[in-house]
Amino acid sequence: MAATPSSRMTVIVAGAGIVGSACAYFLGQAGAQVHLLDASAPAAEASGAADGAVSVASKRPGPLMTAALSGIALYRELEESGPLSGLFHRRSTFIVAASEDEQKVLETHATALADAGVVITAIAGDDIPRRFPALSRAASLIIEVQGEGHAIGYQVVHRLIAASGATVHRSTPVTRLVPDRSGTRLAGVETPAGFLGADAVVLATGNGSSALLGLADVLTPRKGQLLITERDPALNAAMPGSIMSGRYLLSKGSQKTASAAPAPAGPARGFGLVIDPLRTGQFLIGGTREDHGNKQETDLSAVSRILADAVALVPDLARLRLLRSFAGARAAVRDGLPLVGRLPGLSNAVVATGFEGDGICLGPVMGRAVARLLLDKEPGLDLAPFAPNRFQSSGDAA
Ligand SMILES: Cc1cc2nc3c(=O)[nH]c(=O)nc-3n(C[C@H](O)[C@H](O)[C@H](O)COP(=O)(O)OP(=O)(O)OC[C@H]3O[C@@H](n4cnc5c(N)ncnc54)[C@H](O)[C@@H]3O)c2cc1C
Structure with missing residues (x-):
């Protein structure tokens, strides 16, 4: 019963x-x-201890993508009807490819998003520096995923x-x-x-x-390390949404890698880059995927690698001070x-x-x-x- x-x-x-x-x-x-x-x-x-992307952009095609679309729609509803008023900020996610491998993965993922009914726009060639002067010249393709948002979990x-x-x-x-x-x-x-x-x-x-x-x-605890920079209102205003590297799709398992490179030895630790311009003028930058639950510590090698990746994609971030790093543990089903x-x-x-x-x-x-x-x-x-x-x-x- x-x-x-x-x-x-x-x-x-x-x-x-x-x-x-x-x-x-x-x-x-x-x-x-x-x-x-x-x-x-x-x-x-x-x-x-999360970033806060209310986003379908990186979801694996299939039931997760479908659920994410319902999830975003409900945020909009709760924002408009009151309970989450002022907490859900609408914006696009921009997935950026900066290598041939990332471009292949991104093209496949863009097709899956479009098939699921997500509104996307491809930005390439001269349109990239015109729309994103802050991005490195290495960026070769951007997919704008529209209708997304951000909310701070706590x-x-x-x-x-x-x-x-x-x-x-x-x-x-x-x-x-x-x-x-x-x-x-x-x-x-x-x-x-x-x-x-x-x-x-x-x-x-x-x-x-x-x-x-x-x-x-x-169920495996999967640690993630995140960074917060100081404020830079001008640079922040130049970024109309969250920037996600094509590699993030691989690190998260949203798409399989194009090359058949062997997995590195030792405990799994993936790096996928997301640069989130917060409403405070700061940037939230992440992060790692590490298969353990020790969220008490962040480590210098991960922090340095995340910063180096971020600066490679948005060079002006190099002039900002890092304010803090923190970690949390996701719950990952096998x-x-x-x-x-x-x-x-x-x-x-x-x-x-x-x-x-x-x-x-x-x-x-x-x-x-x-x-x-x-x-x-x-x-x-x-x-x-x-x-x-x-x-x-x-x-x-x-
Ligand atoms: C670094 C990082 C970045 C992330 N970024 C994003 C993002 O951008 N977008 C996104 O959608 N998601 C993101 N996530 C994932 C998201 O944070 C989690 O999927 C989500 O918070 C899980 O919520 P939950 O309520 O299931 O679990 P939790 O938030 O972990 O809550 C579980 C609660 O259960 C309590 N608990 C545990 N055991 C017991 C017990 N026996 N009895 C009573 N209480 C118990 C705990 O104290 C805890 O408060 C991120 C996560 C991390 C770590």
């Missing part, structure tokens, strides 16, 4: 990142009583929680899921403060989902798609995790889909490709 599809239901949402907060918001709007539990605090993990989280009416429990990790006597539903969850019961439970616990659900073989849906065998429990580098864009739309699932409504998004049980046949726990 499904969870009671009542607007008066009590729901535990574990994880106050952008996905859990969005879920709490949409459940609250439907009249549900929500307990939002976080092991630490709202936006303490990936949602507070601001979205705090706004959604404030509007949700949820009771927030900080420093309250869920330590165990507690089934009821039938074994087909959860009665609630165990926390260090004791048992908490509910009609339904949502796990939006990011990398914390591994321990709760036994997903260590499926097939590159998130895990969203009912937990197998538990009709009133839903998981939503594994959004890797896409969760700021997808958070609100996935939170709404999960809330609708619990309320027995159409999720508004095809969740079949994200089914949590898709790894079960290989012996994994989800």
